[in-house]
Amino acid sequence: MAHYREVLGVILGGGRGTNMEPLTPYLDKPLIKLLGKPLIYYPTNNLVYLGLRTIYIISRDPAKVGNEVGRYFSNVSIENVGQRGDDIDSALKMIYEIAGRGTTIISFGDVILPREAYELALNSHVNSGKPVTVLMTPLSDLQGYFEVQVDDVVVINKVNEHKSGYAWTGILIAEREFLVSLHDFNGNINSTLMRFKGNVNVALWSGWFVDVSYPWDLLSAIKYLMSDLREARISKDADISSKAVIEGPVIVDEGARIDHGAIIRGPVYIGRNAYVGNNALIRNNTSLEEESVIGADAEITESLIGYRATVGRGSFIGSSVIGDESTIEPGVVTLNVLPSGVEVSHLSPVIVKGKQIAKLGAIVGPKARVGANSVIYPGSIIEHNRYIPPLSVLK
Template identity: 40%
Template sequence: MVFAPNGGELRSLSNEPKPMVNVMGKPLLIHVADNLRSIGALRVIAAVEDNVNVEGVELSRLSNDYWGTLKLIIKETPRGSTVVFSSTEYYVPREAYEALLNTHLSMGYDATMLVTAVEDTSSGVVVHVNSEGRVTGLSRGMGPGYLFLNLMVIERNVFEDYGELNWGSIKAGVHLWNGWFTRVNSPWSLLDLTRNLLSGLRESTISTKARISPKASIEGLVVIDDDAVLDHNCTLRGPVYVGKGAYVGTGALLRNHTSIEEGAVIGANAEVTESLVGPRATVGRGSFIGASLIGPRAVVEPGVVTLTTTVDRKIGAVIGGGARVGANSVIKPGSVVKPSELINPLTYYG
């Protein structure tokens, strides 16, 4: 099952519920569902706050009591089932799912939690373990410790045999994850997730339904989806994703962990780097988009520049869904253009 809360900070990018925000051609919820299916899940149930329509996913209502919601859903599953709990709050790759399940099965635990050792646990839940690696309890994070990555395998029978998740009564353990993870809690975190996903590419995938000019240049690893169009003299320097029906204009340059979502348009001679361009968004000719997020159906007119700065990480701008940025405007680093906001041409914004 998947816990899929809204995630309020993502509303500055899109009015879509957080589980439905697209990264590399799929909503976050589908990314998590695919990871569950990769380890053999027969049913995927998502506990959501909003009405969403997701093919192949059963929907349940998410309450403020996550553990209570988990118990209610688990009790609907057959006795003897193994249930995997995940979330759209933290994203981990499918290798983490496989490693967690292998540990759970090999150790014979009632429940097994995915944790990672971090210096600051204030963003989440700390898992306390004894010298034998058994879980003794949970608490709110503060300081260094084992951060719970919201991924757990639990046996359905635990709720029949013990009634509650009493960590002192059940045989619960952890799998220590040393790989990458992304906490999806802000638009900027989507850039981290895009980078992590694209960095995991092992080979290029180019649809036979894509239309690619013989004069286009492709360097490095790329994913080019159905009906995408790459026009004359455009350049892709991977890792890069180009979604279904997206258009990359003459002379445009896409590079460095950039994701162009379904139906987006990149105008002639535009440059997009380290950015996420949302579904059906438009980047006008000659624009420069760096370390930025462009929301669904937003329009960036020709000649727009997003300036970047580096503090803890490189950041450009967030341009909300349905917004319009007028031609030859300059957007200052860290600026957030609200969804549906109109920025006049020749504006120095932020």
């Protein structure tokens, strides 16, 4: 996409991700893998799609993030910068220092949107002629999100109660004068927006949007990222039994092995060198990350199975996130329908047979182990490295 001005990109990936525990003891949130790619890949890819050739990524570990992102983008200048301080104000203050010479698209590294949202925001900004554009989206429940309030002054604040309104998508497009003021106000976005009272453009996005603040947001991200997949994409280097069944939109990466009698019912992602055993059933927006192992007769639905994680024979994993290198022994069952009245931030209920229910299975941290024939109640959190003995009932 061509523009009459220089356009730079800045991705904010320096948050500690404390709400993502127990998934982040060893790995920063931007590097959590989703459909085979780190979380921060998705906003970066959208900026590249817009035609940007210079992108800055602010993170706590620029060397590690740079090494990971560099695998996917060879024709773009990606500068990795270490964040000073832990809060969002610290990151916002830095932007003028590193990229304050043109139109700058600022994106949160943990928010996933389709590329059309970025196009809409940039086109709206260019057409408005104003020094800053805020992209917002309508939500029926803003609890846990940043709300955009539009009046004489545009204000962005975190919401802790149930209410409808407009959520900030994490995208801000700014000209140099706004970034100068943002720096002068030490990254305080509301003070800066106040200075530009009456001169702030607000763009409205009405499509899907995922703010990955909690582990279960990863499950929503899988659903939406695969929503445009219409056909199977199977690597020629995958080993798929002639007696396996693949239905619907499925991605199978190189080196993956799918054994006799397995059923893969898309949308499903099966990562590099992953293994699916005899008669296993993988279905409904599930992502099996690189080198994960699914035992014979296991069933996985609406779940994320992390890097080198193992799910044993005959287990049922539903609406769950299984951390990297964790082991679920044979016969484990995750219950995934929350009791009526239980509220979880960012978790939207679904309609099943005319009834509204909230679904959330287990969140299992990296390198944990759940013993054979255990039952895990809905919404259970298992810390990293924890061992659950066989025949346990975890409530």
